[in-house]
């Protein structure tokens with residue numbers, strides 16, 4: 001939107017770059033698979049605070065305190081050259097360099113412009129996120145966390161992006177929650193020190209060596225597909241819609257002890273419906289990539305609150321024919337199986353194999369323009385509406401344009417308990433057909 005003005009840009013550092021000094025965080029294969037991914041972009045829409053709330057100064061002061069605890073976000077990525085084998089290695093240096101903080105204003109935009117009644121996402125939203133086209137590997141010079149606070153006519157949008165090698169969604173939202181609590185209480189002293197995940201891969205030496213050629217920056221997204229137009233849409237699944245889908249999936253599978261979860265049922269519904277309209281031949285293989293949190297899957301398990309990136313994208317695979325002919329329950333079962341297969345043993349085998357043959361990093365998420373993949377990011381378990389900075393709870397959650405391929409689905413909890421919002425990025429023609437498909441729309445409600 002033409003009238004968005006950046007009023008200021010600054011770097012916010014932790015007040016005290018504390019006791020932990022220059023902690024080095026070494027990167028696992030699970031982190032390094034994200035090397036060429038865009039920084040994920042997320043944001044929350046809020047009502048407008050009172051003018052005497054002193055929005056910007058309070059947000060910056062509390063951010064500085066929050067970064068004392070969440071010091072990895074204030075660090076930088078460091079690249080080390082290994083001339084002996086023409087490779088490079090990376091680690092995170094928690095050097096207190098700081099996070100970027102932008103203050104912007106878009107006077108002609110109001111809250112209702114964000115919340116279209118049919119769930120469509122206005123294209124101006126891309127300007128409400130702080131960085132465009134930054135990849136994890138850019139963290140050598142770019143902050144690992146950037147935030148943009150945009151004041152609109154009757155609200156505030158806090159957009160942010162972060163380096164996925166530093167944190168996954170679970171850790172990012174726990175940071176965000178701490179920040180909001182410090183801001184609303186005005187005090188930064190009453191929270192736990194951060195627990196880092198540490199190196200949990202016995203028998204694998206760090207730093208991992210990556211061939212220089214794999215770390216070259218891929219071509220910009222736009223040049224890959226100059227004509228393709230994707231659109232974003234938010235689909236709302238009510239508690240009833242979700243329990244109906246879940247019951248349908250579980251009934252189709254019969255009375256075995258297998259339990260399809262709500263997220264798996266919704267994911268399977270999206271996967272089948274999008275592929276149905278993708279124009280692919282029936283024998284074509286399709287992928288449904290789901291982010292699995294590995295913390296509790298390792299042995300010994302890592303604490304749920306342990307900070308870092310422990311999300312691993314694993315892929316359920318089915319041909320178009322199988323997806324369409326075998327039903328919702330079958331598709332949900334493929335997702336259920338791939339999640340279950342992330343055992344301690346499989347994680348460690350994956351890591352050991354990965355370092356022996358580091359390749360295909362350059363594909364990033366954006367490599368697949370074929371329309372045969374859906375990627376499920378974020379989770380309805382992240383409590384996005386639980387972040388009150390002191391002037392009111394969020395009204396809506398949205399994702400930004402990073403890592404956009406047709407088939408990117410970002411899951412958020414809906415504002416009503418037990419509901420789910422799915423922000424889908426799809427080719428325009430796929431979206432048109434999807435909206436006309438009664439079997440799809442019967443389970444969704446546009447907000």
Ligand SMILES: *[C@@H]1O[C@H](CO)[C@@H](O)[C@H](O)[C@H]1NC(C)=O
Pocket residue numbers: 238240241244442443444445
């Ligand atoms: C989806 O939820 C809405 C609102 O609860 C409801 O009206 C609609 O019938 C639901 N669809 C199905 C298939 O249950």
